[in-house]
Amino acid sequence: MDYDVIIVGGGPAGLSAAVYARRANLKTAVIEKLTFGGIITTTDLIENYLGFPAISGADFGKAIQEHAMKYNPDMIQAEVKLVKDVDGGYEVQTDAGNFTTKTVIVASGAAPKKLGVPGESEYFGRGVSTCATCDGPFFAKKDVAVVGGGDSAVSEGLYLARLVNKIYLIHRRDRLRAEPILQQRFMSLSNVEFVWNSVVTKIEGDKKVNGVIVKNLLTGEEKELKVSAVFIYIGEVPQTGFVDVRKDDHGYIITDENMQTSKPGIFAAGDCRHSLTKQAIISAGEGALAAIAAQMYIEGRLKATQELANPSAPNRHSYGVRLGQTLRAYGKDFVLFAD
Numbered sequence: 001m002d003y004d005v006i007i008v009g010g011g012p013a014g015l016s017a018a019v020y021a022r023r024a025n026l027k028t029a030v031i032e033k034l035t036f037g038g039i040i041t042t043t044d045l046i047e048n049y050l051g052f053p054a055i056s057g058a059d060f061g062k063a064i065q066e067h068a069m070k071y072n073p074d075m076i077q078a079e080v081k082l083v084k085d086v087d088g089g090y091e092v093q094t095d096a097g098n099f100t101t102k103t104v105i106v107a108s109g110a111a112p113k114k115l116g117v118p119g120e121s122e123y124f125g126r127g128v129s130t131c132a133t134c135d136g137p138f139f140a141k142k143d144v145a146v147v148g149g150g151d152s153a154v155s156e157g158l159y160l161a162r163l164v165n166k167i168y169l170i171h172r173r174d175r176l177r178a179e180p181i182l183q184q185r186f187m188s189l190s191n192v193e194f195v196w197n198s199v200v201t202k203i204e205g206d207k208k209v210n211g212v213i214v215k216n217l218l219t220g221e222e223k224e225l226k227v228s229a230v231f232i233y234i235g236e237v238p239q240t241g242f243v244d245v246r247k248d249d250h251g252y253i254i255t256d257e258n259m260q261t262s263k264p265g266i267f268a269a270g271d272c273r274h275s276l277t278k279q280a281i282i283s284a285g286e287g288a289l290a291a292i293a294a295q296m297y298i299e300g301r302l303k304a305t306q307e308l309a310n311p312s313a314p315n316r317h318s319y320g321v322r323l324g325q326t327l328r329a330y331g332k333d334f335v336l337f338a339d
């Protein structure tokens with residue numbers, strides 16, 4: 001085998017896994033298709049990662065990359081296309097060659113979801129963006145639209161509000177669902193107009209964006225907003241197509257509490273995993289746990305979770321089943337009584 005562990009994705013989950021795997025002396029590769037540091041490198045400001053009261057996404061990405069590199073994992077710039085079963089482990093096929101490994105940690109995150117409306121693909125990079133930090137400065141003193149109502153929409157809106165003339169915040173509901181502290185800051189801005197209960201139906205332009213058509217979901221009424229840019233934050237799509245393990249209906253990977261997937265020796269951590277919420281500190285913690293579990297698996301100290309391997313088992317695990325998994329993972333026998 002070329003490696004003990006191959007980590008797919010170089011974000012907080014993958015790099016944290018790399019630190020733990022290397023400190024356990026595992027031969028480790030991190031394979032990243034875009035930016036080591038992950039999607040958080042695209043944000044302006046992080047205020048909720050313990051130990052960093054305020055840091056830019058770019059600086060945070062650099063810090064976690066340097067930390068991981070201190071332990072010399074192989075850092076491979078490539079896109080993973082397929083994880084294939086082979087004797088004794090897995091073959092990870094990439095556009096830069098194939099590598100064999102005893103274990104895989106999938107830490108491939110989730111990509112921004114698209115609106116799927118006319119004009120979006122045509123004007124992507126010419127006014128349509130999913131990265132305010134990257135593209136915001138091009139629209140200084142202009143009117144722009146931000147689509148979405150969660151943490152990403154509001155935190156990126158806060159950044160944009162300092163640069164642009166006016167923001168139209170377009171949201172399909174009648175209230176934001178971002179963290180209260182972010183909402184309070186955003187609501188107090190004087191250059192934001194809220195377009196509630198509305199969706200974008202078309203992005204218009206002439207070489208670059210010059211407007212959006214929005215539809216009010218309550219009245220059906222459509223109107224045009226004259227904007228130079230549209231920043232889209234309406235959720236994510238997990239990047240998990242290259243690995244055949246049990247997933248939820250949206251493609252997020254289902255694991256047990258030790259980050260084990262339905263296939264022995266394949267673990268998942270971070271935003272690509274079925275979980276309650278997506279945050280950098282949670283991804284980093286899960287990456288650490290996945291690496292420790294991978295080490296225990298290689299040493300024969302971690303048993304596969306039978307329930308996940310069984311396709312007819314329910315996706316949501318009861319407390320009893322989860323407790324049973326933990327007991328089994330530590331080699332304990334148990335009886336589960338359920339009504």
Ligand SMILES: Cc1cc2nc3c(=O)[nH]c(=O)nc-3n(C[C@H](O)[C@H](O)[C@H](O)COP(=O)(O)OP(=O)(O)OC[C@H]3O[C@@H](n4cnc5c(N)ncnc54)[C@H](O)[C@@H]3O)c2cc1C
Pocket residue numbers: 008009010011012013014031032033034035036037038039040042043045046047048049078079080081107108109110152155156239242269270271272278279280281283
């Ligand atoms: C605008 C914005 C602002 C945010 N602000 C905050 C914040 O303030 N605080 C906070 O805690 N969280 C924030 N988040 C969320 C945070 O970015 C994520 O929770 C975190 O980055 C997830 O880490 P991860 O390692 O699981 O995934 P990611 O960071 O997404 O890393 C996954 C990596 O895998 C790579 N990859 C995917 N598929 C493949 C493949 N096939 N082959 C090779 N590589 C692949 C991707 O290129 C990516 O770099 C924000 C997110 C966004 C979009």
